[in-house]
Amino acid sequence: MAQGTYEKISLDLNFQKLVRDRTAFSWILTGVMLLSYYTFILVIAFSPHWLGVPISTRSIITWGIPVGILLIILSMVITGVYVLRCNREYDERLSEIISRLNV
Amino acid sequence: MRKPSFWLSSVIVSMLPSAVFAGSADTLNIPAVSMFLVFVSGTLAITLWAARRTRTASDFYAAGGKITGFQNGLAIAGDYMSAASFLGLSGLVFASGFDGIIYSIGFLVGWPIILFLIAERLRNLGRFTFADAVSFRLQATPIRSLSACGTLTVVLLYLIAQMVGAGKLIEVLFGFPYEFAVAVVGILMISYVTFGGMIATTWVQIVKAILLLSGASFLAFAVLWEVDFSFERLFQSAADSHASGSLILAPGQLISDPISAISLGLALMFGTAGLPHILMRFFTVPDAKEARKSVVFATGFVGYFYLLLFIIGFGAIFLVGANSNYLDADGIIIGGSNMAAIHLSQAVGGDLFLGFISAVAFATILAVVSGLTLAGASAISHDLYASVFCKEQPKDGSEIRVSRIATIALGLAAMILGLSFENQNVAYMVGLAFAIAASVNFPILFLSMYWKNLTTRGAFIGGFVGLISAVACVITGPTIWVSILGHAEPIFPYKHPALFSMSAAFISIYLFSIYDRSPQKSTEIKAFDNQFVQSIVGSIEEKK
Numbered sequence: 086m087a088q089g090t091y092e093k094i095s096l097d098l099n100f101q102k103l104v105r106d107r108t109a110f111s112w113i114l115t116g117v118m119l120l121s122y123y124t125f126i127l128v129i130a131f132s133p134h135w136l137g138v139p140i141s142t143r144s145i146i147t148w149g150i151p152v153g154i155l156l157i158i159l160s161m162v163i164t165g166v167y168v169l170r171c172n173r174e175y176d177e178r179l180s181e182i183i184s185r186l187n188v
Numbered sequence: 189m190r191k192p193s194f195w196l197s198s199v200i201v202s203m204l205p206s207a208v209f210a211g212s213a214d215t216l217n218i219p220a221v222s223m224f225l226v227f228v229s230g231t232l233a234i235t236l237w238a239a240r241r242t243r244t245a246s247d248f249y250a251a252g253g254k255i256t257g258f259q260n261g262l263a264i265a266g267d268y269m270s271a272a273s274f275l276g277l278s279g280l281v282f283a284s285g286f287d288g289i290i291y292s293i294g295f296l297v298g299w300p301i302i303l304f305l306i307a308e309r310l311r312n313l314g315r316f317t318f319a320d321a322v323s324f325r326l327q328a329t330p331i332r333s334l335s336a337c338g339t340l341t342v343v344l345l346y347l348i349a350q351m352v353g354a355g356k357l358i359e360v361l362f363g364f365p366y367e368f369a370v371a372v373v374g375i376l377m378i379s380y381v382t383f384g385g386m387i388a389t390t391w392v393q394i395v396k397a398i399l400l401l402s403g404a405s406f407l408a409f410a411v412l413w414e415v416d417f418s419f420e421r422l423f424q425s426a427a428d429s430h431a432s433g434s435l436i437l438a439p440g441q442l443i444s445d446p447i448s449a450i451s452l453g454l455a456l457m458f459g460t461a462g463l464p465h466i467l468m469r470f471f472t473v474p475d476a477k478e479a480r481k482s483v484v485f486a487t488g489f490v491g492y493f494y495l496l497l498f499i500i501g502f503g504a505i506f507l508v509g510a511n512s513n514y515l516d517a518d519g520i521i522i523g524g525s526n527m528a529a530i531h532l533s534q535a536v537g538g539d540l541f542l543g544f545i546s547a548v549a550f551a552t553i554l555a556v557v558s559g560l561t562l563a564g565a566s567a568i569s570h571d572l573y574a575s576v577f578c579k580e581q582p583k584d585g586s587e588i589r590v591s592r593i594a595t596i597a598l599g600l601a602a603m604i605l606g607l608s609f610e611n612q613n614v615a616y617m618v619g620l621a622f623a624i625a626a627s628v629n630f631p632i633l634f635l636s637m638y639w640k641n642l643t644t645r646g647a648f649i650g651g652f653v654g655l656i657s658a659v660a661c662v663i664t665g666p667t668i669w670v671s672i673l674g675h676a677e678p679i680f681p682y683k684h685p686a687l688f689s690m691s692a693a694f695i696s697i698y699l700f701s702i703y704d705r706s707p708q709k710s711t712e713i714k715a716f717d718n719q720f721v722q723s724i725v726g727s728i729e730e731k732k
Contacts, residue, residue, distance in 0.1 A: 090728055091721040104724060111304040118304075122297045126453050129290060129439045130446035136286075137438030145424050147437040153289040154495065160296050161491040164303050164484045171480060179725065 093186055103178050114167055125156060219543025221362055227551050231380065234391045238384030245587045248385035249316035249566055250471040255390055257478040261485020263390045264469050266397030269493050270556045271353060271549050272618060274400065275526045281501020282528035285436025288501055290443065292494040294453055298460030303483040306461050308476035309637045309723035318467040319571045322636045325715035327708065330648040332571040338628035338655060339464040342621045343564035347557060349617040351606030354553040360523050361546040370606040373554060378599035380558045381565065382592045386472060389558045396551040401493060403548045408496040410536035411503030422502055429506035448684050455686035459622030462629030465563035476726055504528040507535045561598050568594035616667040627654035627689035635697055637723055640716040643709045646701025654693025661685030
C-alpha cells in the first residue's frame with residue numbers, strides 16, 4: 086500500500102538527512118536570489134546615483150549596466166548550479182534509499 | 189476532426205481578401221501578411237497532427253506527459269516571451285533606457301525561485317492543474333473553487349490585455365480593422381485548444397519561441413554590427429540620440445519609492461510562481477527531473493532574450509529615434525514606443541525582415557492566448573466539473589467534452605471583452621494579474637507543500653482575502669481610482685498592491701489555520717507527512 090510505503094521512507098534516517106541537506110541547499114540558493122535582487126531594488130529606490138556612476142573616466146557605461154547584466158546571468162547560472170547538484174548527488178542518494186528499502 | 193480545421197482555415201483565407209481591401213494600400217504590409225498566412229497554416233497543420241494524438245484527458249491537459257525537459261523549457265519560455273515583453277520591454281528601454289532593464293530583471297528572477305521551491309514538488313503532487321497539488325490533503329470543493337477563482341481571474345485579465353494589444357498591433361502592422369483582428373485571434377486560439385489541447389499549444393509555443401529567438405538574435409546582431417560590436421559606441425550613440433542624454437544609463441523615474449519598488453518586485457517574482465498557464469506546463473513532462481530541467485532551459489532562453497531586448501532597445505534609440513522616417517510631425521515615434529522593435533526591424537532588414545518580425549509578433553500573441561485559454565478551460569473542466577461536480581469520478585469522455593465547451597466559451601468571452609475594452613487603458617491588467625497570482629495562487633500552493641498546519645479553512649479564507657485585497661487595492665489605487673474613474677486622490681496610495689495583498693493573504697491563512705476548530709483539521713495535519721514524502725519521491729503509482 087502506498088501509504089505504508091511513504092511512512093517507511095519517512096522513518097528512514099538517510100532519507101531524513103537527505104531532506105535536511107536538500108532543503109538547506111534550496112533555501113540557501115533562494116536566499117542568494119532574494120538578497121541580490123532586493124539589494125538591487127533598494128539601491129535603486131534609495132541611492133540610484135550609485136548605479137549612475139561611470140565605470141571609468143573614459144567610459145560612458147555606468148555601473149548599473151554591468152550590475153544589471155550580472156543579475157540576469159546570475160539567475161541563469163544559479164539554476165544550472167541547482168540542477169547539477171541534484172543530478173550528481175541528491176538523485177543518487179534518493180534512489181539508493183529507495184532501492185535499499187525495497188519499495 | 190479533419191474537416192473542422194480545413195473549414196476554419198478556408199474561412200479565414202476567404203475572409204482575407206475583404207480585409208485586404210478594407211485596409212488602405214499604404215498600411216497593408218504584404219510580406220507580413222504572407223508570412224502570417226504561412227505561420228497560420230503551419231499552426232493549423234500542427235493542430236491537426238495534435239488532434240489525432242489527443243484521446244485521453246491526460247493528452248488534452250498534459251500532452252500525455254511526453255514532453256521532454258528541453259521542449260518544455262522552450263514552450264515555457266515561449267509562454268513568457270509574449271508580445272507584451274518583446275514589444276513592451278524593448279519599448280520601455282527605448283523610452284527610458286535603464287528602467288527597462290529593471291523591469292526585465294524583475295520578470296526573470298522568479299524563475300530560480302520556481303526551480304528551488306515549486307517545480308519538482310508540484311510535478312510530484314499533481315496531474316493536470318496546480319489545484320491538484322493544493323487540494324492534495326485538503327478538502328476538494330472549497331480548495332478547487334478557490335483555485336479556479338484564482339486561475340480564472342488571472343487568465344481573464346491577462347486575456348483582455350492580450351486581445352486588446354493584439355487587435356491594436358494587427359491594426360497597425362497588417363492594416364486589418366480591429367474587430368477583424370480580434371475575431372481572427374479568437375477563432376484561431378479556440379481551434380488550437382479545442383482540437384489540439386496541450387499538444388497543439390505546446391508545439392505552437394515551441395515553433396513561435398524558435399522564430400522569436402531567431403528574429404530577436406538577428407535584430408540584436410544587426411544593432412551590434414552598426415556599432416562595430418562596441419558596447420561603448422552602442423551606449424554613446426543611444427545617449428547622443430536620446431532627449432535625456434546619458435541619464436538613460438542610470439535608473440530613472442520608474443521606481444520612485446521603496447514601498448512601490450518592493451511591492452512590484454514581489455509581484456513579479458512570486459506572481460510568476462502563481463501563473464496558472466505556466467504552472468500547467470510542469471505536468472507535461474514525465475517526472476520531477478524533467479520538470480527541473482525545464483526550468484533551467486526556460487530561464488536560459490528567457491535570460492538570453494532579455495539580454496537581446498536590452499541591445500535592441502538601446503539600438504532603437506539611435507536607429508529609430510533619430511530617424512525621421514519613423515517619427516511623426518511632433519518628433520514622437522509612430523505608433524508609440526511599443527513599436528520601437530518593429531520599426532528597428534525595418535531599419536536594419538528592410539520590408540522583408542519587417543514582415544517576418546510582424547508575423548512573429550502576431551505568432552507570440554496567438555501562442556500565449558492559447559495557453560491562457562487552456563489553463564482557464566482546465567480550471568473549469570478539471571477543477572470545477574470533474575473534481576467538485578462529479579466528485580473525481582467523471583463519466584468517460586465527459587471531462588474532455590466539458591474542456592472543449594469551456595474553451596469555446598472562454599474564447600467567446602475573450603473576444604467580447606477584447607471588443608468592449610478596445611479604447612480602454614488595459615496596461616494595468618497584466619500587473620493586476622501578477623499581483624493576484626502572487627497573492628492567491630502562490631500562497632496556497634507554497635503553504636500547502638511546505639506548512640504542516642495548513643487547513644482547508646485557513647487556505648480558503650486566506651486565499652480569498654488575498655484575492656479581494658489585491659483587487660480592492662488596485663481599484664482604489666492611482667491606476668483606476670484616479671486615472672480611470674477621475675477622482676482627485678487615490679484611497680490606496682500605491683500603484684503596486686502585492687506587498688499588502690500578499691501579507692494579508694499569508695497572515696490570514698496562518699491565523700485561520702491555527703484557530704481552525706473544525707473536525708477535519710487533525711486529519712489534514714496528519715496527512716502532511718505522506719504528502720511531504722510524495723512531494724520529494726514522486727508518486728509510487730506513477731512509477732509502476
